[in-house]
Structure formats: structure tokens, C-alpha cells
Amino acid sequence: MTQIIPLSWYLAVSMLLFSMGALGVLIRRNPLIIFMSIELMLNAANLAFVAFARSFGVPTGQIFVFFVMTVSAAEVAVGLALIIIIFRNKHSIDVDLMNSLKG
Amino acid sequence: MGSSGLFSLVPLIVFLPVAGLLINMIFGGRLSEKTIGAIASAATGLAFVIAVLLGVALWTGSGETVVVPFADWIHIGDLNVAWNFRVDTLSVLMMLVVSGVGTLIHIYAIGYMHEDVRFKHDIPRYRRFFVFMNLFIAMMMILVSGDSYLMLFVGWEGVGLCSFLLIGFWYDMDTLGRPSFANSNAAKKAFITNRIGDFGFLIAGFTMFWWFKSLNFGDVFSMATTIPAGVILFITIFLLVGVAGKSAQIPLFVWLPDAMAGPTPVSALIHAATMVTAGVYLVARSAPLYTLAPQAQTTVALVGGITALFAATIAVGQYDIKKVLAYSTISQLGFMVAAVGMGAFVAGMFHLVTHAFFKALLFLSAGSVILGMERGHHHLAHQEGHGSPESADREHRQQELSDSGHLEEVFDPGDMRNMGGLRKQMPVTFWLYLIGALALAGIFPLAGFWSKDEILADAFQKFPAVYWLLTIAAFLTAFYMGRQVWMVFFGKPRHAVAEKAEESPKVITVPLMVLAALAILGGALNLPGIHTLTSWLEHTIAGVEAGEFNFLVAGLSTGLALLAIFLSWLLYERQPLAEGQKDPLKKLLGPVFTVFERKYWVDEFYWAVFVNRYVDIARFLANVIDGRFWHDFVHEKVIAGTYNWLSRTVLDLGVDRHFIDAIANGLGELTKRISTSLRRLQNGFVRSYALAVLLGVVVIVGYLLLK
Numbered sequence: 001m002t003q004i005i006p007l008s009w010y011l012a013v014s015m016l017l018f019s020m021g022a023l024g025v026l027i028r029r030n031p032l033i034i035f036m037s038i039e040l041m042l043n044a045a046n047l048a049f050v051a052f053a054r055s056f057g058v059p060t061g062q063i064f065v066f067f068v069m070t071v072s073a074a075e076v077a078v079g080l081a082l083i084i085i086i087f088r089n090k091h092s093i094d095v096d097l098m099n100s101l102k103g
Numbered sequence: 104m105g106s107s108g109l110f111s112l113v114p115l116i117v118f119l120p121v122a123g124l125l126i127n128m129i130f131g132g133r134l135s136e137k138t139i140g141a142i143a144s145a146a147t148g149l150a151f152v153i154a155v156l157l158g159v160a161l162w163t164g165s166g167e168t169v170v171v172p173f174a175d176w177i178h179i180g181d182l183n184v185a186w187n188f189r190v191d192t193l194s195v196l197m198m199l200v201v202s203g204v205g206t207l208i209h210i211y212a213i214g215y216m217h218e219d220v221r222f223k224h225d226i227p228r229y230r231r232f233f234v235f236m237n238l239f240i241a242m243m244m245i246l247v248s249g250d251s252y253l254m255l256f257v258g259w260e261g262v263g264l265c266s267f268l269l270i271g272f273w274y275d276m277d278t279l280g281r282p283s284f285a286n287s288n289a290a291k292k293a294f295i296t297n298r299i300g301d302f303g304f305l306i307a308g309f310t311m312f313w314w315f316k317s318l319n320f321g322d323v324f325s326m327a328t329t330i331p332a333g334v335i336l337f338i339t340i341f342l343l344v345g346v347a348g349k350s351a352q353i354p355l356f357v358w359l360p361d362a363m364a365g366p367t368p369v370s371a372l373i374h375a376a377t378m379v380t381a382g383v384y385l386v387a388r389s390a391p392l393y394t395l396a397p398q399a400q401t402t403v404a405l406v407g408g409i410t411a412l413f414a415a416t417i418a419v420g421q422y423d424i425k426k427v428l429a430y431s432t433i434s435q436l437g438f439m440v441a442a443v444g445m446g447a448f449v450a451g452m453f454h455l456v457t458h459a460f461f462k463a464l465l466f467l468s469a470g471s472v473i474l475g476m477e478r479g480h481h482h483l484a485h486q487e488g489h490g491s492p493e494s495a496d497r498e499h500r501q502q503e504l505s506d507s508g509h510l511e512e513v514f515d516p517g518d519m520r521n522m523g524g525l526r527k528q529m530p531v532t533f534w535l536y537l538i539g540a541l542a543l544a545g546i547f548p549l550a551g552f553w554s555k556d557e558i559l560a561d562a563f564q565k566f567p568a569v570y571w572l573l574t575i576a577a578f579l580t581a582f583y584m585g586r587q588v589w590m591v592f593f594g595k596p597r598h599a600v601a602e603k604a605e606e607s608p609k610v611i612t613v614p615l616m617v618l619a620a621l622a623i624l625g626g627a628l629n630l631p632g633i634h635t636l637t638s639w640l641e642h643t644i645a646g647v648e649a650g651e652f653n654f655l656v657a658g659l660s661t662g663l664a665l666l667a668i669f670l671s672w673l674l675y676e677r678q679p680l681a682e683g684q685k686d687p688l689k690k691l692l693g694p695v696f697t698v699f700e701r702k703y704w705v706d707e708f709y710w711a712v713f714v715n716r717y718v719d720i721a722r723f724l725a726n727v728i729d730g731r732f733w734h735d736f737v738h739e740k741v742i743a744g745t746y747n748w749l750s751r752t753v754l755d756l757g758v759d760r761h762f763i764d765a766i767a768n769g770l771g772e773l774t775k776r777i778s779t780s781l782r783r784l785q786n787g788f789v790r791s792y793a794l795a796v797l798l799g800v801v802v803i804v805g806y807l808l809l810k
Contacts (some may be wrong), residue, residue: 022797
């Protein structure tokens with residue numbers, strides 16, 4: 001007997017994940033953690049996409065997830081490269097030290 | 104009709120000389136001196152041919168006035184001014200004299216200027232001379248052939264301009280060739296004095312236009328009787344002012360003696376034969392007006408008579424060969440003006456014609472004498488023998504420029520005290536001069552006798568006071584001409600130069616021979632009993648009657664002339680003037696002679712009374728009115744001061760700084776303050792930016808959800 005899990009549960013998980021990710025971005029100073037939090041936020045969005053796609057029987061959302069995953073992979077690659085450069089310059093990767101553009 | 108076809112040629116008398124001057128002006132630089140002279144002479148000569156044709160047409164036709172329309176000049180509203188030519192016996196007579204004598208003088212000038220430009224060391228000026236001369240002929244033709252007072256005035260001013268240009272021909276030197284403003288001052292004097300006369304002419308012209316609504320001779324003369332006599336008197340008196348300026352009458356005669364600064368052909372053509380007679384022509388032309396104003400006629404006659412005597416006395420005391428002739432010209436013009444003033448228009452015109460012949464002859468012969476002296480001076484100065492005369496000239500000039508003053512005493516080739524005995528060196532010139540002098544003195548049967556006698560006979564009848572003035576003037580005329588001939592041609596040379604003097608070439612003497620023939624035969628124009636000129640002119644001037652030949656008058660004047668010549672012989676030939684000796688007349692007359700010699704101090708008087716006062720007024724106007732009041736006060740204080748105050752206080756401080764600058768600076772300040780407070784937001788912490796983004800999203804999403 002298959003019981004269908006309602007859409008709202010998926011969305012609740014997605015919201016939970018997104019909030020955790022956002023909180024991580026805001027409060028952590030280690031850029032690696034921040035990246036991971038960003039991944040959480042992206043995957044929360046992915047989960048919402050897939051849930052909606054399944055619920056409405058439309059594949060567009062699922063296809064979109066592939067794009068998001070591709071973009072997030074690229075973003076992580078660029079981000080890690082930046083972190084290496086920053087570390088070479090400042091011997092630290094604390095994001096609060098990267099404030100030379102302040103007004 | 105054949106003769107009416109001839110009348111349509113009349114514009115050529117103006118345009119032939121204009122063509123001549125244009126050719127010489129544009130192409131003259133590439134032409135030789137002879138070609139330039141030939142073109143100028145041919146232009147004038149052809150104008151003479153046209154004048155002769157016109158004369159023939161009038162002679163064979165009815166002789167009545169023909170007006171040839173030529174061009175519309177001014178056309179404004181009711182005002183119509185046309186340039187029409189008036190061909191009548193009077194204008195053709197003037198054309199013949201102007202172009203005939205003019206042609207001879209042009210030919211003479213070919214030779215004269217050839218030497219003059221070399222003695223004055225400026226050969227390129229040769230061409231300019233002939234351009235000016237042709238311009239003069241053209242202007243004189245406009246003057247005599249115009250059909251209205253306006254066209255006459257155009258020519259009147261034109262000849263005045265040419266006179267100015269030619270008196271100041273050697274504008275950068277004095278009559279002796281030294282660097283100076285003397286010649287240009289003489290030119291200015293002539294021009295300005297003539298302006299005073301022209302002012303009178305203009306007043307007359309405006310008045311005439313006000314009353315007649317036209318300046319055409321025909322209109323004016325036909326309406327003259329309908330105009331109040333006072334107006335006619337006013338017009339004629341102011342015309343007289345113009346006449347006094349142009350024809351060198353008292354009180355405006357002072358320019359003519361100074362005009363001798365021009366080259367001698369100019370003195371002959373402009374200041375003896377033609378231009379100065381324009382005043383006489385004007386009075387004769389205005390005969391219908393003058394006959395309506397007897398008081399004006401009296402005034403004109405008196406002015407002429409007094410001028411004749413006054414100038415004759417001055418001529419007695421002059422030493423410069425041309426100055427004597429200049430005062431003689433003033434005196435003879437006085438005769439003519441007196442004649443036309445008395446209403447003896449024919450006599451005046453007759454004397455004008457004969458005077459043109461013999462005075463041109465005298466002036467040109469005097470020019471020949473001066474050239475002869477120049478040649479003598481040249482030989483003397485270069486006796487040591489340089490190379491070619493041209494290079495010698497240049498050296499001479501350079502020497503003169505480098506140490507002017509130390510080069511011998513400056514020699515005046517026109518001073519009669521330097522002459523003497525020239526009869527032997529210059530025989531041809533001597534005989535020609537003698538003919539001219541006898542004609543001027545009024546010796547039977549030369550031209551001057553007949554014309555002067557006609558004036559005297561008319562004066563005897565009409566105006567005894569003027570008759571006596573003129574008779575004494577005629578006596579003095581014979582005396583000063585006798586004095587001149589004895590001083591110049593007889594006795595012994597009083598200067599080394601006079602011994603070396605040389606006769607002039609044929610190009611100079613041949614035109615003189617023609618003039619001499621005319622001076623001998625000119626009387627035939629109006630012989631008593633035949634009256635050719637009278638019947639010729641009565642077509643134009645109404646109511647001329649042939650004068651009676653008066654044996655008493657003629658006998659008296661001839662007797663006086665012979666007496667005067669005898670007296671001059673006593674004084675100047677029986678004991679010829681020696682070198683450095685005083686004029687024998689000076690011993691005889693003492694201070695009176697000094698008065699003559701110094702020309703009654705008229706120039707000094709004019710300087711003191713008019714010129715210096717004028718300069719004072721000008722100086723007052725320049726220094727006080729213009730300088731201190733207008734410039735220092737009005738401009739500097741009032742205008743510039745107000746402007747400065749306005750710009751500095753009102754515009755600069757008030758408007759610019761406190762208003763426009765305030766807006767601009769305020770905007771800048773505002774931007775600065777806003778940005779100062781906003782910069783705090785840009786704190787450089789990535790996470791605070793992220794928080795801002797999150798909050799933004801929350802706000803937007805909240806708005807979207809709750810709206």
C-alpha cells in the first residue's frame with residue numbers, strides 16, 4: 001500500500017534546509033562552511049523543484065534541477081579557486097578579513 | 104537728322120578720358136613713358152574732336168540747347184535725378200577750351216614730366232601723373248556738360264579732388280625737392296579752402312531744391328521768375344561763395360598761390376586755364392538767376408574787381424616766376440568774375456577763353472624756364488662727370504639724403520632773382536613767353552587786348568567803380584609782366600646756373616607754339632563789329648548784347664599798359680638787377696613794396712584769426728570735451744564705473760556668487776553629506792551584505808505575499 005507523502009512535507013523539509021543554509025551563510029566565518037551552507041540552500045531549492053514537478057506531473061522542474069546542480073558545481077570550483085588566492089595573500093581564509101572594499 | 108546723331112556722342116567727352124586713365128592705370132606698368140603720354144594725350148585729343156563735332160552740329164543746326172539723356176542716377180519716390188548731358192553753345196565752348204588746351208598741355212607734359220620725375224628721382228610716378236590728368240579732364244567735362252546743378256557739383260567736387268591730388272603730386276617734398284610736408288600742406292590748403300566755398304554751393308543747392316523741387320537747369324531757369332526775389336538773392340549770394348572758392352576770389356583766394364606746388368602742367372591746366380574758371384562758368388550758366396538779383400550782381404562784380412586789383416598788387420612784389428603768374432591768374436579771374444557779375448557774360452566768357460590760351464602759354468613757358476634752370480643746375484652739379492645721368496641721379500639723391508643741408512645752398516630754379524639773361528640760352532621759350540606776356544598785358548592786337556577791352560568797355564558803361572578798379576589792375580598787370588620778362592630774360596645771368604640753362608626739346612616747345620598762335624589770334628573770336636562769340640552764346644544766355652567798342656577805353660588801357668611796360672623797363676632793364684641786389688621797386692616804394700611782397704599778410708591773418716582759433720577750438724574739444732569730459736568722465740567714470748559696479752557688486756557677488764554658485768555648491772554639499780552618511784553601510788563584511796540581501800528578499804517576498 002503506497003501512501004503518498006503530501007507536497008507540504010517536502011516543502012517543509014525544503015524550507016528547513018534553506019533556513020539552515022541561510023543561517024550558516026550569515027553566522028559562519030569559514031568560507032568552506034559558507035559554501036556548504038550555500039549548497040544546502042541550493043539543494044533546498046532543488047528539493048522544492050522536484051517536489052513541485054512530481055506533484056504537478058510536469059518534468060520542467062526536474063530538468064531545471066540539472067541546471068542548478070551544474071551551476072552550483074561551477075560556482076564551487078570558482079569559489080575554491082578564489083579561496084586559494086585569498087589564502088596565499090592573507091594567510092587566512094576568514095571572510096571578515098576580506099573587507100578592503102568598505103566605504 | 105545727321106546733327107542729332109552727333110549730339111548722342113556727347114557722353115564720349117567724359118568716357119574717352121576715363122578710358123585713357125583706365126588703360127594707363129591697369130596696363131601702364133608695362134608701357135613706356137612715351138606710350139603712357141600718348142594714350143593720355145590721345146584720350147584728351149579725341150575728346151577735343153568730339154567737342155569740335157558737337158560745335159559743328161550746333162553751328163550748322165539751330166544752335167538751340169540739346170539735352171542728351173544718359174542715365175538714371177537717383178530714383179527715390181518723387182526725386183528723380185538723371186545724368187543728362189546738356190549740349191549748348193556755352194557748354195560746348197567750355198568743352199572746346201578744356202579739351203583743346205588740355206590736349207596741348209598733355210603733350211607738353213610728356214616732355215616736362217619726363218625730366219621732372221628724373222630731377223625729383225622718382226621715375227615710376229610718371230604714370231600716376233597722366234592718370235590724374237585724364238581724371239581731371241573727365242571731371243571737368245562732367246562739370247561743364249551736366250544738365251543740372253547736381254551734376255555740375257559732381258564735376259565741381261571731382262576737379263577739386265584732382266586739384267588736390269595734383270598739387271600734392273610731389274607730396275613727400277617741398278617745391279625744391281627737399282623732404283618735407285610743404286607740398287601736401289599746400290594740397291590740403293587748397294582742398295579745405297575749396298570746402299568752404301563748396302559749403303556755400305551746397306547751401307545754394309539745398310535752397311534751390313527746396314523752392315524749385317528740381318536742380319535741372321531748364322526747370323530752375325523757367326521757374327526763376329515765380330520765386331520770391333529774396334530767395335533768388337540768397338541762392339546767388341551763396342553760389343558766389345562757391346565761386347570765390349573755386350575761382351580763387353577774395354576772401355578764398357589764398358589756396359591758389361600755394362597750389363603752384365604742383366607740377367607746372369598742372370598749374371597751367373588746372374590752376375590757370377580750366378578748373379579755376381569753373382566759377383566764372385557757374386555764374387554765366389546761372390545768368391537767368393543773376394539777372395533777377397541785381398544786388399548779387401553788384402556783389403559779384405565788386406568781389407571780382409577788388410580781387411583783380413588786390414591780386415595784381417601782390418603779383419608786383421613776388422620773386423617766384425610761378426607765384427607772379429598765380430597772382431596774375433587770381434587777378435585775371437577777378438576780371439572775368441567782375442564781367443559776369445556785371446551781366447557782361449559774353450565778355451567774361453571771352454576773357455576766359457583767351458586767358459586760357461595765354462595763361463596756359465605763360466605757365467608752360469615758365470615751366471620750360473624752370474626746366475632749363477634745372478638742366479643748368481644739373482650740369483653744374485655733375486660737371487666733374489659721373490657715369491650715366493641715371494646712376495648719377497641716384498648717387499646724388501643718396502648723397503642728399505645722407506647729408507642734406509651741407510650740399511651747397513639749396514637752389515631754387517623758380518626764383519627770378521637767380522635768372523637773368525635767359526633770352527640767349529632759351530630763345531624759343533623767350534619769344535613764346537614774350538607773346539604770352541604781351542597778350543596778358545593787353546597789347547594790340549593780341550588776344551588779351553580784345554577780351555580785356557571788352558570787359559573794360561562793359562564796365563565803363565555799367566559799373567564805373569569796377570571799371571576803375573579793373574583799369575588800375577590792368578596797368579599793374581602790364582607792369583608785373585614787364586618786370587618779369589626783364590628780370591628773367593634780360594640783363595646778365597645772376598647765378599651760375601642761369602648761364603648753364605638750356606633750351607627745352609620740341610615736345611615742350613611745339614605745344615607752346617600752338618598756344619602762342621592761339622594767344623595771338625584768339626581775339627578773332629569776338630572782334631568788335633563781328634561778334635562771333637556773342638551771336639554764338641546768345642542761343643544760351645538770353646539778352647546778351649554786343650558790346651560797343653569804346654576807343655576811349657581801349658586807348659586809355661593800351662596807353663596805361665605801354666606806360667607800365669616803360670616803367671618796368673626803367674626800373675628793371677635800364678639798370679639790370681645785379682646779383683644779390685634788392686628790387687629797385689623796394690627803394691622806390693619802401694614799406695608798400697614789403698606789403699605787396701608779403702601778400703598783405705593775408706595768410707598770417709587767416710592763420711591768426713581762423714586757423715589758430717580753429718586749432719584752439721579743436722584742441723579744447725579734444726582735451727577738455729573729448730578727453731576730460733567724454734573720455735575721463737563719461738566713459739571712465741560713468742559708463743565704465745557703472746559697468747564695473749554692476750558687474751562686480753550686482754552680477755558677480757549678488758547673482759553669480761550668492762545665487763548661481765550657491766545652487767551649484769549646495770548641490771555638491773548635499774551629495775557629500777548624503778554620501779558620508781551612506782558610506783557607513785559599505786562596511787566590507789561579506790556577511791552583512793548577505794544579511795542585507797536576505798532582508799531585502801524577505802521584504803520583497805513579504806510584500807508580494809501580503810499585498
